[in-house]
Amino acid sequence: MNQGGIRVLHVDDDERFGALAASFLGRLGSFDVTTRTGYESAMTAVDEESFDCVVCDYDLGAYDGLDVLDAVRERDPEVPFVLFTAKGSEQVASDAIAADATDYLQKGSGGRSQFELLANRVESAVGEARTRERLRSNRRRVRHLHEVAPEFAQCTSAAAVHRTTVSAAERILDFEWVFVAVPVDGQFESRPREHEGAFMLEEPFALDEGIVGETFQSGEPHVVDDLRAEPLATPADDQFRSGLSVPVGEQAVLQAVSDRTGAFDEYDREHAELLASHAAAALSRIESEQLYRTLVEQSHDGIYVYQGSSFQFVNDRVAELTGYAKADLYEMDLWSLVHEDDRENVKESARGAEDGPVVREARIVRKDGTVRHMALSTAQITYDGEPAFMGAARDVTERKRHERQLERTNERLEQFASVVSHDLKNPLAVAEGNLEMARETGDDEHLESASEALDRMSTLVTDVLALAREGSTVVDPDGVFLSSVASAAWTVVDTGDASFVLDDDAHVRADENRLKRLLENCFRNAVEHGTADGSVTVTVGALEDETGFYVADDGPGIPEGEREAVFESGVTNSPDGTGFGLAIVAEIADAHEWRVGATESEDGGARIEVADVEPVADARADADAVADDA
Incomplete structure (x- = not known):
């Protein structure tokens, strides 16, 4: 720190001694001395100007030097105060130090050595005071720079970080001309563009140009006391004399300039680096957040x-x-x-x-x-x-659908293996045996038995093929009316004396052909297991909660303990049944992702319920419209 340019207020009741002191101090160093001869005039000077040190005599007539010391301390507790007096005693020295005087010095004969000692004491006191003030200032700067961290935390864009950086450099570091140089498309641009400070670069410049370019390339800060003497410097204005460049991570450069030589010292560099570190962290955070946001939003x-x-x-x-x-x-x-x-x-x-x-x-x-x-x-x-x-x-819905389809396929393969290994072998053995007996005996009765066995095999093969075809997943169902599909199914089933009742219609989304096959099998099951005289009544209607439909009869019904098993392949209590009728119903329902179950009807017979069926909107209105058209 340069100790020159020290402004001194010298208070002495002897005007000639004051002039002598000012003359000597002026020749001994860079002192700017203001002389006052009384308490009132000294206080006026203190109120109107600022001084780096006050030198005061003890005896001032109505007042003494300690009165001046008290008044000065009220105005500025930190300014150095040297009691310079001819009235020397241990008591005066003790009182001066007790009153917070910086130094105590007795006047001598008025020779050069006396004023050399005074000059040294003043320079020492001012140097220590300036050091203390600089340390306090540095602590304040560092505290304020850390306090600006929440401002950076609230920044959501690089432009906001640049504005916060420049504002903090002006407000905290007292930089007058400052900007952030940001690389854009191979050139530096100054930020923020809308800044209202005293200076802002208008034109972009190359990434390797000047002190800013060197700072960016090297990643090291640069303090230049005299831009005119620096070969790398390319100042944008002739008035600039010194500069400070600090890298902001790898993203930018913080640049400050001054019209004074030597305007920036190591403290300025350290504090600018601290500010730049906050800015770099904020820029990195925003870049990471933007990248993360992009990945998240495009995921x-x-x-x-x-x-x-x-x-x-x-x-x-x-x-x-x-x-x-x-x-x-x-x-x-x-x-x-x-x-x-x-x-x-x-x-x-x-x-x-x-x-x-x-x-x-x-x-x-x-x-x-x-x-x-x-x-x-x-x-x-x-x-x-x-x-x-x-x-x-x-979303793994399709995967789950494929898994369920694979499971159903495997189950059907097991069923086919069972049919081939057991159900088809029996009638095949019967047919072969009866043909052999017919050849040996010539009795046509054996041929009839063989024919019946072959018919049984044909029925089994037909049902197994139906089980295979109906189990595949329904891909694109249509809206169909339960009444029309049920009526069509009833006409193709050998129902004998059975009767058909449509209780309530429903408009559902289904594969029409498979829904028809499901209803056909339900109807055959009702007729085959109905009353002895074949006069069973079959009723079709919508479930009360409109989530599906039912097929009910007034026959003997299904025992409660067998209601789950009837949907398994090969389960039947009819000597002529294959056991695949309701298994096919279950496969068709599963292919639609419906639920199927058996319960008791209102008349005590069997009731097959199909649930989780997707309804078509405005089903009743559509049904009424169809009825009106008919």
Whole structure:
């Protein structure tokens, strides 16, 4: 720190001694001395000007030097005060030091050595005071620079970081001309463009140009005391004399200039580096957040963050998967999206994410009521300072459908193997045996038995082929009326004396041909297992909750213990049945993702119920319209 240019107020009741002191001090160093001869005039000078040091005599008439010291301390507690007096005593010295005088010095004979000692004492006192002030200033700067960190934390764009950086450099570091040089398309541009400071670069410049370019390339700060003497310097204005360049990470350069030589010291460099480190961290955070946001928003998976039962963040894919708008998702209970049968398992597995990421599958219910299967990955995180969970959802409905189809295919293969190994072997053996007997005896009765066995085989093969064909997944169902399909099915079944009643119509989404086959098999089952005289009544209608339909009869019914088994292949209590009729019904229902079950009808007979059938909107209105057209 340069100790020159010290402004001194010298207070002495002897005007000639004051002039002598000013003359000597002027020759001994860079002192600018103001002389006053009394208390009042000294106080006026203190009020009107600022001084680096006050030198005061003790005896000033009505006042003494300690009175001046008290008044000066009230105005500036830090300014050095030297009691320079001819009235020397231990008591005066003790009183001066007790009153917070910086130094005490006795006047001598008025020779050069006396004023050399005074000059040294003043320079020493001012140097120490300036050092203390600089240390205080440095501490204030560092504190304020750390306090600006929350401002950077609130920045959501690079432009906001640049504005905050320039503002802090002006406000905290007292830099008058400052900007951030940002590389754009192979050139530096100054930021922020809308800055209202005293200076702003108008034109871009090359990345390797000047001190800024050297700072950017090397990653090292540069302090230049005299730009005119620096070969690398290319100042944008002739008035610039010194400069300070500090790298902002690898993203930019913080540049300050001054119209004074030597305007920046090592403290300025250190503080600018601290400010630049905050800015670089903010820029890196924003870049990471933007990259993360891009990845999240463009992800094929639904990405979400939740606390308790509320979403805190969802990407667009979550809205697509659920059918809800993002604004609606933030307002709703997230657990309402999870199928009620899976809800507790999902909650329980989410709690397990406290120990590490958890992956599981669950069903969600979309806004339109359809159900989709999801693979859910969940991990515990901290969000806005509070514990939270972050999840990713991937739609695996098609995969689950393929898995179920594969399972059904494997089951059918096992059924076919059973039919081939057992059900077909029996009638084949009967046919072969009767043919052999016919050849040996010539009795046509054996040929009739062989023919019956072959008919049995033909029926079995037909049913097995139907089981294979009807079990494949329904891909594109149409809206059909239950009444029309049921009526068509009734006409192709050998119903004998049985009667058909349509109780209530329904408009459902189904593969019409397969629905017809399902109803045909239900009708055959009712007729084959009906009353002895064949006068069974079969009723078709919609379920009360409009989620499906039923086929009921007034026959003997199905025993309660057998109602699940009747849908298995080969199960029948009729000597002429193949046991595949209701198994085919179950396969057709499963191919549609319906549920099928058996229960007792109102008349005590059998009632086959098919549920989870997708209704077509305005079914009743459409049915009425069809009736009116007819």
